[in-house]
Amino acid sequence: MKHIERRKYLDELVSLRNNGMIKIITGMRRCGKSYLLFEIFTSYLESNGIAPDHIIKVDLEDYRNRAMRNPDNLYAYVESRITDGDMYYILLDEVQMLDQFEDVLNGFLRIRNADIYVTGSNAKFLSKDIITEFRGRGFEVKMYPLSFSEYMSAYPGTVQAGFNEYMLYGGLPQILSYQTEEQKVRFLKALFDETYLKDIKDRYEIRKDDDLEELINIMASGIGALTNPNKLANTFQSEKKSPISNDTVKNYIDYLCDSFLIEKSTRYDIKGKRYINSPYKYYFLDLGLRNARINFRQSEKSHLMENMVYNELRIRGFNVDVGVVPVVRRSEDGKQHRSSLEVDFVCNLGSRRYYIQSAYRMESDEKIRQERASLLRVDDSFKKIIVIGEESPITRDEAGITTISIYEFLLKENSLEL
Secondary structure (H helix, E strand, O other): OOOOOOHHHHHHHHHOOOOOOEEEEEOOOOOOHHHHHHHHHHHHHHHOOOOHHHEEEEEOOOHHHHHHHOHHHHHHHHHHHOOOOOOEEEEEEOHHHOOOHHHHHHHHHOOOOEEEEEEEOOOOOOHHHHHHHHOOOEEEEEOOOOOHHHHHOOOOOOHHHHHHHHHHHOOOHHHHHOOOHHHHHHHHHHHHHHHHHHHHHHHOOOOOOHHHHHHHHHHHHOOOOEEOHHHHHHHHHHHOOOOOOHHHHHHHHHHHHHOOOEEEEEEEEOOOOEEEEEEEEEEEOOHHHHHHHOOOOOOOHHHHHHHHHHHHHHHOOOEEEEEEEEEEEEOOOOOEEEEEEEEEEEEEEOOEEEEEEEEOOOOOHHHHHHHHHHHHOOOOOOEEEEEEOOOOOOEEOOOOEEEEEHHHHHHOOOHHHO
């Protein structure tokens, strides 16, 4: 398989080098964190004059290193490797497998000539602990599966063929090493069941897992749909005769988020400038895993493309909300009727904001009107964009709404500025 640079993440690690903080690379399992740290970043250090014996690497997931999961053993090993006053680079993979990892990392912070980098695959153990334990001395680098442009840098076929495969099999780097459909399907299904699900069941000691399995199927079938834990619990109780509570449903969804399988997007009232609690929308961070979960039965491209647009925006560092625009209409009898229109994504990064609609096909005037309706009711001057699922030149209409093809959007880094 062709080497994929993952330049965005390497540049971020380089910019954080020797800053006195713990660099914590988080992200779903198999998205390339270990490769980034042990291959790409290590190669960068060595090419910039760091001697190999000053790079201390420990893969805590490797069974051969199981003794290192004991904090005393790991600490003693690292101390034994530091033999002079030059800078040492401590690289730890899957740090959540280390007992009392917060204490150990805080200890490493006190070593004057050590620069520390770790990876981890569980947000519960990592993101929340970073805030409480390291108090400004930990910096999180969020890693995602391959973006479409990264994927295409190693994909041998046409852009259209690559797009269809990416939509179906996702962007986990290993997927590119398999040649046949059968191999890709088997890899994704095994990964979902034997790694992700097993992790969740073991970590949270879930014995009766029927409800968890069913909930995952519901979430996978309804990507981009409004999801309310209370309604889900009621459905379980009425249709599945399960006594599952609202809190349990909420916990299960949190576990899926903590494993970086899905992300939650909150609704935002654009006019009222406020967030609307529940229901939320959820998107899968890798579509291949989502599709494998439901046996590749549902390939409704409009929803899959919406999920792809969401993931691309997150990869680019945006906070992504679902926009809601209140609408008041007056009926013939003079009565007011309140409703709302949706903007698929409100994206914020610093002072930049974009309003984005994802529309797989706009084959009729009615569909075009429908996609533009919510954007026309947003009365600020931030850019408004419709991403469509076919090749098309970039256009801008009299209302200032830009229409761009999904290929341009995904492949050009500056696509939001075009």
